[in-house]
Amino acid sequence: MDMQKNSKNNGTTTFTSVVAAFALLVCSLSAWSIPYGNLQGFAEFPAGAVSFADAVVSYTPGSGGLTAANMDASKALGAPDYAGGGACSNAADCRFVSLGAGGSIVLQFIDNYLTGSNSSDYDLWIFEVGPDVEDTLVDVSTDGVDWESVGSVGGSTSGIDLDAFGFGVSNLFSFVRLTDVASEGGTSGASVGADIDAVGAISTIVAHVPEPNTFFLFALGLTALFLSRKHI
Template sequence: MRLSIRLLAPIAVAAIATPAQAQFFDRLLDRAERAVKGEIEGKVDREARKVTRCALGDATCIKAARSRGEEPEIVRRESGPKAYPVIDGDREIRFPMGERSFADAVVTYRPGDRRGLSRAVQGQGNVLGAPDGAGGAPCAARGDCPVVALAPGGEMVVRFTDNVLTGSGDDASDLWIFTGDAHSRLSVEVGVDGKTWEPVGSVHGPRGGVDIDAAGFGPYAAFSHVRLKNLPGDGISARPAVATIDAVGAISTRELGQ
């Protein structure tokens, strides 16, 4: 639709006599383009909500997915402390709430330019729950590790539903992002409502931690949302334009409502 509008625009403008009419026509074009973009993003967001319902164990959603020949991602809810073979400097990373420490819901998924992205790496549920690639090699090296891809311009918002992300009061990592390969570059923002965002750092490589205390948020912070965006390359090293995400985990965390 955008292409059709743009092709018709010069013909229509040529027939308009005054600058005021030309400006009016431009506003019409902008509104039409925003309407098309809003419809596309609305469909993506509806799909994100559907994935979330399945992941949290909604029986109707799971039955519908299986009737289509799909096996939905279901987040496991084990709560005991669990360590993953990841080192942050000289510290071993431990997730105090076990698998409940990881993101539970997809709020939005906008993959960016989908060209070149297979359906397998657009499965939004792949980012939920504990990391699939935590046992050693990054996901891309194993080949059996489900991830979500962000093309240039892509972003994803995930949410914790039964816990919140806090600061730790020291320089240790509070949030850990497991990506799917060694080339991913992601900016990281946190929020309390999914509308207002606070930038807290970035992650480069197959996995990395973010210290939200360094951004001014201590143990009394209570963030439920995390937004990840694909960062452009540095212009020096050759790297794929696509970033991938395996899991998002809160190291510094407490139960919702505490």
């Protein structure tokens, strides 16, 4: 009777230890800030790859003679991957989209929200690339219809503090609009206007909890195996 009771207690203790160890592992990993960047700069994103824009809502190229290779709006999605150079010779090798003089692009976060941070830290990061420094106006929206200006970035990789414009952690934005300032930088060329590699939400709330990936399942298995061997 006592042996059965002790066996049950040991089993319960082992299971509890596994759960606790796995929870500690998940919390430790989620606390990491993962650096993302390109040839022109880096920023840390606590939520990892989910932080970056997922969809192009609209793209309105500006004037100046953009070539087709520089007009693939999908190049602004996902994590930054610019490796240098100016105008692209073909769309397949291009790592950014050019807005053209006065052009604009609207991007959407689908699996996360952009928020403020209740601090003076940067909340939104724009990866604008290329040899020319071109100013870009930035607006944010909850619905893609009504927009709020949050200033501008002065070219290259630059951040914006949403809290400086009155937005905190309770404000959830799904859309970002970038508009090239036509009076800044060149006015003609194959990649004229701001060149956007990526847009990331440093301060973010994940909209959908992803299913456990292979790494976490593997880590859980190793933790369970280790703890079970300790009780043999």
